Amino acid sequence: MAAAPENAMAAVVPSAVLRVCRTLRDAGFQAWIVGGAVRDLVLGKVPSDWDVASDALPEKVLELFDKTIATGLQHGTVTALVGRGAERESVEITTFRGEGAYSDSRRPDAVHFGVPLDEDLKRRDFVINAMAFDPIDARLHDPFGGAADLQDRRIRAVGVASERFNEDGLRVMRAVRFVSTLDFELDEATEEGMRTALGALGQVAQERVRVELLKLLAGAAPARALELARRNGVLAVVLPELEALPLAEAFGRMAALSADPCLRLGALLAGLSSAQLEPVLRRLTLSNEERHRVVGMLRGYDLQCRDFADEGSWRRHLSRVGRVHARDCLDLLEAEAKRTADAAFTQAISLARAVLASGVALEVRDLAIGGKEVMAETGARGPLIGDILQGLLDAVLDIPARNQREHLLALTRDLAKKHG
Ligand code: ATP
Ligand code: MG
Helix, strand or coil: CCCCCHHHHHHHCCHHHHHHHHHHHHCCCCCEEECHHHHHHHCCCCCCCCEEEECCCHHHHHHHCCCEEEEEHHHCEEEEEECCHHHCEEEEEEECCEECCCCCCCCCCCEECCCCHHHHHHCCCEHHHCCEEECCCCEEECCCCHHHHHHHCEECECCCHHHHHHHCCHHHHHHHHHHHHHCCEECHHHHHHHHCCHHHHHCCCHHHHHHHHHHHHCCCCHHHHHHHHHHCCHHHHHCHHHHHCCHHHHHHHHHCCCCCHHHHHHHHHCCCCHHHHHHHHHHCCCCHHHHHHHHHHHHCCCHHHHHCCCHHHHHHHHHHHCHHHHHHHHHHHHHHHHHCCCHHHHHHHHHHHHHHHCCCCCCHHHCCCCHHHHHHHHCCCCHHHHHHHHHHHHHHHHCHHHCCHHHHHHHHHHHHHHHC
């Protein structure tokens, strides 16, 4: 991978970011793009977020731009809103800062401004994230050898690895996350340093861990990164519940799935009992939506499906899973079929997909009559209506052709007699 020439890098910088840098420069300050954006630029990728660093103090930055948000003033970060209408972009501007000691393995005791650029770069986690790019002069500033590490596909801590990981335990998760997202190797000394910081990792807020874990799962090499995490004791801290599972199988399933982090998390946790699952998802502080999705897909992850050779078995199974979770569930089962190279299983899943796509009734709401008709036909009230509808659905799952108004009305009368 050849480093993108600096002019090509400058050409990718959005006008809003360039405008911010010019404003700072015209006022006599330095302005550098820093962090992940520089890493991505050197890799020839278009960065998703842009951070600018400057020697201008936060109060000065607030003065220089019309529209600002004091996002993290105590850390020296101001967000400038530049451009108008649809062109408007927000750019984070952070004052060069040095950091004092870390006594809690999470954040520095104090930050101080008035330091040179190189000191700001030195506090960053990895060499590939510790470069700066001046988009006005198209100049890369790379004091630790970040471009060479990108070339060699290597994640290496800035400075003494064990110290850096122990300052902030989240860096352990970030290291394995970058192994996955960039498909890079972890430098050996960095790996050793990581092993000394498991206690620090244990003190990190779960929200921060979750962000890195989901990025890892959506990456290019999640199985390799998680195997690295397992080998070094990282997984035992972050997901101790996995220790008891056959991990090679979980990794194999995960690697057979698309880069959807929730789906891959499901593949990873598929061996847990439903009682174990919920607490893990809550501890990881997943959103309600993400949690329901994972629980829903795993409700249908049943290896007995391997032997389903008829549509009826699938209709009943997909009905239990529910239409919203059906596709995820089939994706997981298919990943297991691929992992085990089980042709019959793969074929069974094709049948399930055909059933799903056919639009056949799988849920009460798919029935040709609803609760109102059941009430009008039988005078039933309350929970009995639900029981009758469920009875209708069972009949339709057995024989889909029964899903016709007249037929279901007749069946409703029979069911009402039976329940009544
Ligand atoms: P992404 O592409 O996912 O945004 P990133 O490296 O840009 O990755 P950010 O969280 O946006 O990640 O952080 C921006 C920069 O801040 C990093 O590139 C790195 O220089 C620095 N940084 C972030 N988190 C840490 C940390 N925990 N310790 C040290 N430096 C960090
Ligand atoms: Mg970033």
